[in-house]
Amino acid sequence: MxxxxxxxxxxxxxxxxxxxxxxxxxxxxxxxxxxxxxxxxxxxxxxxxxxxxxxxxxxxxxxxxxxxxxxxxxxxxxxxxxxxxxxxxxxxxxxxxxxxxxSAMNEIVSIDEYDMLATVKCGVPLEELEDKLREQGLTTGHSPQSKPLAQMGGLVATRSIGQLSTLYGGIEDMVIGVEAVFPNGEITKIKNIPRRAAGPDIRHVIIGNEGALCYITEVTVKVFQYKPENNQYYGYLLDDMKSGFEILREVMVQGYRPSVARLYDPEDAADHFDFAKGKCVLIFMAEGPKSIAEATGKAIEDIVAEFAESERVESSLIQNWFENLNWDPSKVSEERQEIKETNNIGFTTEVSGSWGVINDIYERCIKRVREEIPHITMLGGHSSHSYMNGTNMYFVYYYDLVDIKPEEEITKYHYPINKIIVEETIAAGGSMVHHHGVGKHRTPWIKDEYGSSYYILETLKKAFDPNGIMNKGTIFPKEDE
Ligand SMILES: Cc1cc2nc3c(=O)[nH]c(=O)nc-3n(C[C@H](O)[C@H](O)[C@H](O)COP(=O)(O)OP(=O)(O)OC[C@H]3O[C@@H](n4cnc5c(N)ncnc54)[C@H](O)[C@@H]3O)c2cc1C
Structure with missing residues (x-):
């Protein structure tokens, strides 16, 4: 009892x-x-x-x-x-x-301009840290769309990623040191060092734990020089996603690192860009030292010209779009009001896959959701984070809510859509979650996601949280599920 x-x-x-x-x-x-x-x-x-x-x-x-x-x-x-x-x-x-x-643990502890480190408590809003750094000509390089909402503890706990990830990486590439508290009360601090080879990298027990293993209290991230005056913006209209994926792959494989590399399918593009004309939209941003930004921009232009028929979009349109992309609390309120008035709601599901399978994942998910789910009013997606070996796919979908009580929305629409996307992705060898975390609603597939390596994940839970008190049902299914 x-x-x-x-x-x-x-x-x-x-x-x-x-x-x-x-x-x-x-x-x-x-x-x-x-x-x-x-x-x-x-x-x-x-x-x-x-x-x-x-x-x-x-x-x-x-x-x-x-x-x-x-x-x-x-x-x-x-x-x-x-x-x-x-x-x-x-x-x-x-x-x-x-x-x-x-959220009350909101102190920026230190900014070290020589060793290029910023140490903050878990409740520091990313936007606050970023504003402070920019005053000093520095940046974290982390720019998730939720930058005005999210705080450093949650950003590390979810393995978050920002819009500039192709250059700066995900949060896992930024965290240098971290302090966390485990359920037995143990306070542990991993020191700040550029790299070490003293056994496994234990930062990764903490980064991405979603509150299911420990509580993150302090984070040290690396910082970069901030040179927005060198930013270059590129946009193109393309006929199909397959060519877009080929271009993204070529840019990555040739070794270029634009900060932004995004590919929108026609439905998602129509929702974001007045200039899309029913086509796919491919976007790049190059930044950093002037010579690197210029060389990256020139290479992108050459690769796009070589790989597909395309139409160049004016750079100022891309810059303007990018500068208005983030969600602050007023946008959240507007969205709630709109859902109430229209009875139409939108969600997203993000997955990843290697270059060899990503177009199939995209096509199969779109086809099945369209065929199997009722009342869809918009279905599309974009790739927004690319790597040497593959990319992510961020599916976006809206539906009218027909003949349901509020508590039935999830079972009638959201779960069945998630299920299709997750199962198709895992079947193709991809990952069912690229950056929002497993939460409580993708746990039914966690064992399929990990296969035989689930042994390692499960053992961490047993070792660090033997009584199972940390965020029950998150990442690890509840005992009765
Ligand atoms: C409009 C919008 C846009 C978004 N865009 C992006 C995006 O571009 N990239 C991206 O990666 N995500 C995005 N997200 C998702 C979300 O912002 C991220 O997951 C973010 O990292 C959550 O941070 P938070 O501080 O809000 O954490 P919370 O929402 O408070 O918590 C998130 C999870 O982390 C755990 N947690 C929180 N704090 C701690 C702690 N101190 N120690 C241990 N566990 C903790 C919680 O239990 C929970 O499981 C978006 C969300 C919204 C609403």
Missing amino acids: GLTKEQIISELKAIVSEDQIITDEQVLKENSVDRFRKYETIHGVYTQPLPAAVVKVKSEQEVSDLLKYMNENNINAVPRTGGSATEGGLETVVENSLVIDG
């Missing part, structure tokens, strides 16, 4: 001060979900068990004391920072969970 809500709240007061314990019902409701259930929440419907409280932690020591208490009393912990999660990672799936909110 677990502790009651009243017992938990009373005992919490010995760990943190009373003003750090939030029990307001509306706050608890909002903290029981994330954007995966946005349709339910727009209608004021909350289907998940409410947490006993949200605890606003202020230090790693508080996180340690709290987790130790929760571990000893078998209380589920849901770590949270910016709250921009999209895959159910923030859902409180068992009664009397505690949401550990790190």
Whole structure:
């Protein structure tokens, strides 16, 4: 028999001060979900068990004391920072969970311009860090579309990636050192060094754990020189995705590293660009030192000319589009209002695959969703992160909600679409999740995703969270699933 809500709240007061314990019902409701259930929440419907409280932690020591208490009393912990999660990672799936909110741990600890490092606490919003760095001519190079919403702990916990990833990499390429607290209360800090060969890289136990192994309290990322005056923008209209994938591949394989490399299919392009004319849109941005940006830009022009019939788009249109791409809280509110008024909703599912299979994944997913799912009003996608060996595909889909209660939206539309995309991708040898994280809604496929290497992942869970208190149902299926 677990502790009651009243017992938990009373005992919490010995760990943190009373003003750090939030029990307001509306706050608890909002903290029981994330954007995966946005349709339910727009209608004021909350289907998940409410947490006993949200605890606003202020230090790693508080996180340690709290987790130790929760571990000893078998209380589920849901770590949270910016709250921009999209895959159910923030859902409180068992009664009397505690949401550990790190957004008050918001200190920029240091910026070291000589060793090119920035150290921040987990609740620092990325945009705040980035603005501060830019004042000093520096940048993290990290630019997810959720930059105005997300905070550093969540960005590291989800293995996030930004729009400039082809040059700067994903967050896993940026994290130099990290501090985290494990459920037994152990506070561990991985030191800042450029590289070492002293065994496995233990940063990767922490990066991407989605709150299912430990709580991230501090992060050190590398920083780069910021030279926006050298940015070059390129846009092209193409007839088909296959040629676009070939161009992306050639740019990567020849060794060029534009910061942005994106390919939109006609439906997705029509949603973003007035100039698309029903075609695919291919976009590049080159940046860095002037000579490198120029050489990269020149190579892109040559490769595009060699590989496909295309029409060049004016650079200023691409620059203007890029500068207005991010989502701030006002855009989230506008979206909610629009869904309410139109009863039409959009979601995304991002996957990845090698060059040899990505076009097949794209075509098969589009075909099956179109054939099998009712009331689709828009279905398309884009590739936005390319590598030497392949690229990602970010599917975007909208549907009208017909004859359903708010809580039926997921089972009638969202799950079946996700299922098609995930299963087709895994069958083709790709990965079912490129950057949003597994959350709670792709766990049914986690064993298929990993195959025999699931042994390693599962062993981490058993070793670091033997009582299974860390974000139950995230990455690892709940025992009853
Ligand atoms: C409009 C929009 C655009 C987006 N664009 C991108 C994009 O371009 N690239 C991208 O990668 N993602 C994107 N996302 C997804 C989301 O922003 C990222 O997953 C982001 O990293 C989440 O950060 P957060 O601070 O909001 O974390 P939260 O939403 O608070 O949490 C996310 C997950 O991490 C865990 N977690 C949070 N903090 C900690 C911590 N301190 N320790 C351990 N675990 C923790 C949570 O339990 C949860 O599972 C987008 C989301 C939205 C809404």
